[in-house]
Amino acid sequence: MNASLAFTPARLPAAPGPVLPQAAETAFDPSLTGRLFWTSTARSALRPILLHLRKTGALPDKNGEVLAPRWACTSLYNTLQKVCFPTTQDSPSLRGVLVYHQYGFPQRLDLIAQRCRDRGLFLIENNVNCVFSGAPAHGIGDAGLASIFSLPKMFRTLLGGALLSRDAALTAFCTDYFREDEPWIGRACRAARRLYERFPAGAQRLQEMAYALSDYARNAAPADIELMRADFAGGAITRRKENYARLRREFADTPFFASLEEDVVPYVAPLFGPPAFLSKLSAALARGGWESGVYRFDAARDLFAPDFVPCVPLPVHQGLMTSDMDAQIEIIRSEWRSHDGKR
Amino acid sequence: MIRCDTRPARWSELASALLPRRGPDLWNDPSCVAVHSGKAALNHVFSYLRSAKILADKNSPILTSPWLGYWVYNALRPHGFPVLHDEPGVKAALVYHQYGFPQDLDEIKDACSRRGLAFIEDCAHALGGFYKGRPLGGDGLAAIFSLSKFYPSLIGGAVRSSDPALRAHVAARENAGSRALGLVSLAAKLASQKTDDAASFAHRVNEAAYATYPYSRRVTWSGKVCTLPGVAGELALRRSRYALYRKLLPACDELQALEADATPYVVPLMHPKKEVLDLMAAALRALGVGTGVYMFDANRNLFNARYVPCLWLPVHGGVSETDVERIAALVKREL
Numbered sequence: 001m002n003a004s005l006a007f008t009p010a011r012l013p014a015a016p017g018p019v020l021p022q023a024a025e026t027a028f029d030p031s032l033t034g035r036l037f038w039t040s041t042a043r044s045a046l047r048p049i050l051l052h053l054r055k056t057g058a059l060p061d062k063n064g065e066v067l068a069p070r071w072a073c074t075s076l077y078n079t080l081q082k083v084c085f086p087t088t089q090d091s092p093s094l095r096g097v098l099v100y101h102q103y104g105f106p107q108r109l110d111l112i113a114q115r116c117r118d119r120g121l122f123l124i125e126n127n128v129n130c131v132f133s134g135a136p137a138h139g140i141g142d143a144g145l146a147s148i149f150s151l152p153k154m155f156r157t158l159l160g161g162a163l164l165s166r167d168a169a170l171t172a173f174c175t176d177y178f179r180e181d182e183p184w185i186g187r188a189c190r191a192a193r194r195l196y197e198r199f200p201a202g203a204q205r206l207q208e209m210a211y212a213l214s215d216y217a218r219n220a221a222p223a224d225i226e227l228m229r230a231d232f233a234g235g236a237i238t239r240r241k242e243n244y245a246r247l248r249r250e251f252a253d254t255p256f257f258a259s260l261e262e263d264v265v266p267y268v269a270p271l272f273g274p275p276a277f278l279s280k281l282s283a284a285l286a287r288g289g290w291e292s293g294v295y296r297f298d299a300a301r302d303l304f305a306p307d308f309v310p311c312v313p314l315p316v317h318q319g320l321m322t323s324d325m326d327a328q329i330e331i332i333r334s335e336w337r338s339h340d341g342k343r
Numbered sequence: 344m345i346r347c348d349t350r351p352a353r354w355s356e357l358a359s360a361l362l363p364r365r366g367p368d369l370w371n372d373p374s375c376v377a378v379h380s381g382k383a384a385l386n387h388v389f390s391y392l393r394s395a396k397i398l399a400d401k402n403s404p405i406l407t408s409p410w411l412g413y414w415v416y417n418a419l420r421p422h423g424f425p426v427l428h429d430e431p432g433v434k435a436a437l438v439y440h441q442y443g444f445p446q447d448l449d450e451i452k453d454a455c456s457r458r459g460l461a462f463i464e465d466c467a468h469a470l471g472g473f474y475k476g477r478p479l480g481g482d483g484l485a486a487i488f489s490l491s492k493f494y495p496s497l498i499g500g501a502v503r504s505s506d507p508a509l510r511a512h513v514a515a516r517e518n519a520g521s522r523a524l525g526l527v528s529l530a531a532k533l534a535s536q537k538t539d540d541a542a543s544f545a546h547r548v549n550e551a552a553y554a555t556y557p558y559s560r561r562v563t564w565s566g567k568v569c570t571l572p573g574v575a576g577e578l579a580l581r582r583s584r585y586a587l588y589r590k591l592l593p594a595c596d597e598l599q600a601l602e603a604d605a606t607p608y609v610v611p612l613m614h615p616k617k618e619v620l621d622l623m624a625a626a627l628r629a630l631g632v633g634t635g636v637y638m639f640d641a642n643r644n645l646f647n648a649r650y651v652p653c654l655w656l657p658v659h660g661g662v663s664e665t666d667v668e669r670i671a672a673l674v675k676r677e678l
Contacts, residue, residue: 063409063427070402074420081413088402089430185547205524205558209551216547 004291004315037163037174038225040186040217042128042150043079045163046098047215049124049146050083052173058122059084059095067097069126069303071296075211076126082215090304096122099144099303103313104129104266107301109143115304116144128153128161129267131237146170151224153267154240155231158193159186159214160224178218186217236318237265243316243325244269250329254336259299268313270297271332275310277339282312284335290315290328344539345632347609350661351536352495356574360567367569369470369488369501376513379525379561381467381489381500382418385437386557387513388463388485388502389422392435394512397461398423399434406436406460408645410638414553415465421557429646436462438645440469440479443607447643448474448482454646466503467492468608471578485509492608493659494569494577497532498525499561520560528552529562539633577660578606584658584667585610591671595678611639611653612674620654623677630673632657 039045050066053059059066068077068086080086080098087094097116099107109125116123123144131154145167151160165171192210195203247269248257256271271281278294285292292312300307314328370377378384389405392398398405405423407416416425423435436455438446455462464479464486466472470493472479480486480503490499502513535549568574585607592598597613614620620636627634639653656670 062413065427074401074417077420078413078417081416085409085427087426088424089404089426089428091428093428182542182547184544205521205555208554212551212554213547 032164035165035171037178038220039161039163039178040189040220041159041214042126042148042161043075043211043215044217045148045161046076046079046124047083048174048177048218049148049163049165049170050080051177052170053096053122053145054083055173056169064095065091065093066124067094067121067303069098069100069102069298070306070308072100075214078212079215094119094121096124097303098124098126100126100128101130102298103268103270104131104264105260105270105301106264107298107303112303113143124148130154131265142166151220151228154265155228155236157224157227157231158190158221160220160228162220181218182216183219185213186219186221189214189217190221231318239318239320240265240316243320246325247271247314247316247329251332256332266316269316270295270311270313272297272299272309272311273336274339277335278310278312280339281332281335284331285312285328288327288331290331345657345662345666346659347632347634347655347657348659349492350495350659352497352533352568356495356568356571357533359571360564364567364570366563366566367490367494367499369490369503370566372501372503374505374510375488375501375503376510376517377561377566378500378502378513378517379520379528379559380498380556381487381492382414382553382556383517383520383559384487384489384500384502384513385415385418385463385465386421387516388487388504388509389419389435390516391485391509391512392461393422395508397434403435404430404433406433406645408437408439408441408640408648410650411439414550417553418557433458434460436460436645437465438462438483439465439467440472441640442609442611443469443472443605444601444611445469445472445474445479445605445643446640446645450644451646452482463487467500469606471582471606473602473604481505490566490569491532493581493606494574496565496568497529497536499566499569516557517560520558521555522560522562524555524559525562528555528559529565574660580660581658582606584662584664587664587667588656588658588671591668592674592678595674607658610656610658611637612656613639613641613651613653614678617652619677620652623654623674626673626677627654627670630669632670 050059062084064084065087066080066084067090068080068088070088077086097112099112101107113123125144125147127147128150130149146163146165149162151157163174189210192203192206196207244266248262251257256273257269259272282292282294294310295313296308297311298306299309366377369375378387401421401423403423404426405419406429407425407427409427419425426433438451440446451462462483464483466480466486467489469479470488480488484506485502485504488501488503490496504510531549531552534545538545540546585605588610589598589603595612617636624634624636634655636652636654638650640648641651642649
């Protein structure tokens with residue numbers, strides 16, 4: 001059983017052969033040709049977007065403020081900070097927003113995009129918890145100037161990310177940008193990641209050093225693209241959908257997932273409930289060997305006016321077999337019975 | 344090329360520091376805790392604010408100045424969220440005595456006490472500076488210092504505070520640091536000083552090493568560089584170079600308006616027209632001075648800052664009096 005929240009990458013013996021990253025676009029959608037760039041990491045995708053915005057003057061200098069969500073990973077803020085100034089507060093000095101579809105569940109894009117248009121703000125979508133075909137009904141990935149993606153969140157790849165944009169000036173900038181690279185950084189980041197996965201405690205500092213540089217690495221490693229294609233073809237997304245659907249089905253009579261969309265391919269499934277229950281559930285899952293904790297989810301789905309509520313994220317990745325899901329569901333059910341009985 | 348910030352370390356100095364020596368005075372001050380670096384000092388102090396519940400979580404806003412190096416903000420971020428505007432949720436402020444010229448501490452203390460904010464003095468550029476006759480670094484809950492901004496010590500820092508609990512917290516974090524990481528960061532810094540190319544391998548490795556500063560233990564050898572003959576007088580040299588600029592440029596009102604008793608990291612030469620500063624910067628670069636136009640808080644008040652462009656003039660010990668005279672002559676001509 002792989003009880004981590006995100007699926008820990010599997011090791012392929014070797015990629016079947018070098019694959020030009022550009023050729024992999026068709027794995028999803030031929031219409032993406034020329035506007036999709038495979039990048040070393042999601043941070044590597046974010047950097048050229050910001051550099052382009054600095055070049056065009058949309059970000060006047062490194063103090064140009066970009067609205068970002070609370071509770072995000074520190075390395076995301078650190079990547080932003082190199083080119084602009086991340087903020088979590090709306091203010092008149094805002095220049096743009098980086099909207100984050102948390103765990104794959106869409107923010108209120110229509111509202112946010114309209115607000116951005118009204119105020120002349122640029123909009124970047126942080127789709128690191130989504131796949132390209134994640135939730136077309138919600139328009140994820142095409143609402144703003146550009147979107148960034150992270151492959152290891154959904155597939156077994158070691159690293160890998162993508163940048164998607166319809167903007168002609170940005171894609172022209174990116175075409176030039178990705179012609180050059182500092183390949184040693186990408187290789188070092190992969191080596192650090194590999195070591196970290198094998199020796200999490202011993203290689204943690206090395207991994208942090210790699211994070212500090214990872215946005216400078218530009219192009220994706222062919223092995224990551226190949227593995228993503230193999231995973232995609234092998235039904236990784238379907239399996240994720242099935243696991244999520246099963247959780248919804250099993251707990252249809254509870255408030256756990258009632259506020260969530262059904263047609264989403266989630267990174268994890270956030271389970272909502274009374275705070276005391278969530279703490280107990282998280283502890284019970286941890287005792288059962290599951291990676292767990294109480295996190296915060298933006299229930300308002302509005303970056304400008306978020307409403308963070310506690311949740312326990314549940315893994316739904318493709319590494320979970322039916323028996324693993326059975327075990328997870330049993331723990332949740334048992335804790336809920338115990339909580340309900342006390343009520 | 345004459346750098347503006349700090350003169351690079353000489354191999355002979357680094358070798359001499361291997362001999363037994365006493366550490367810098369700052370490290371022997373009982374109200375100070377010696378730490379790996381200024382960035383580590385920041386991280387440790389704000390970690391204390393979190394542990395003391397002054398900062399509730401990593402989203403708690405910390406009022407900071409714009410235009411700082413990105414790693415300064417990154418050093419705060421595990422414990423709070425740096426912001427550029429005073430907002431209702433702000434619980435702490437990082438008061439930066441830019442280039443060694445003091446912020447208006449009376450105003451700032453008043454604003455902080457009215458609002459119940461903890462303020463930390465960023466004295467990275469203010470070793471040996473004064474505010475109305477009293478040494479900088481004694482007004483806030485704590486002050487952080489960076490030796491390498493003034494001495495060719497590569498790294499080294501300190502936290503000064505009258506709060507024993509804060510000092511104990513910082514000392515515990517420092518002592519839990521790794522000596523191996525300390526040495527790695529020292530080597531990375533040394534290598535990065537040999538090139539000005541920010542995209543070079545050495546600079547990239549140094550950037551990566553910044554991420555480990557909060558977990559690194561200080562390298563005492565590096566601190567001892569500050570006490571070497573020829574290095575220990577660095578602060579006095581800076582003051583004398585600064586005084587020479589003031590003497591050679593008597594008609595430059597903005598320069599004359601700066602505090603005469605400062606020990607500058609660099610001298611910020613202001614001018615109402617940025618184009619004039621740009622021209623001067625280009626002329627100085629042609630002369631072999633690695634300078635540029637930056638932004639300086641002319642109001643000296645974090646809560647009410649007014650940033651104006653300024654040209655950096657070097658004052659460190661690697662700049663001779665002749666260099667200062669050449670630079671001042673060029674500035675005078677351009678003005």
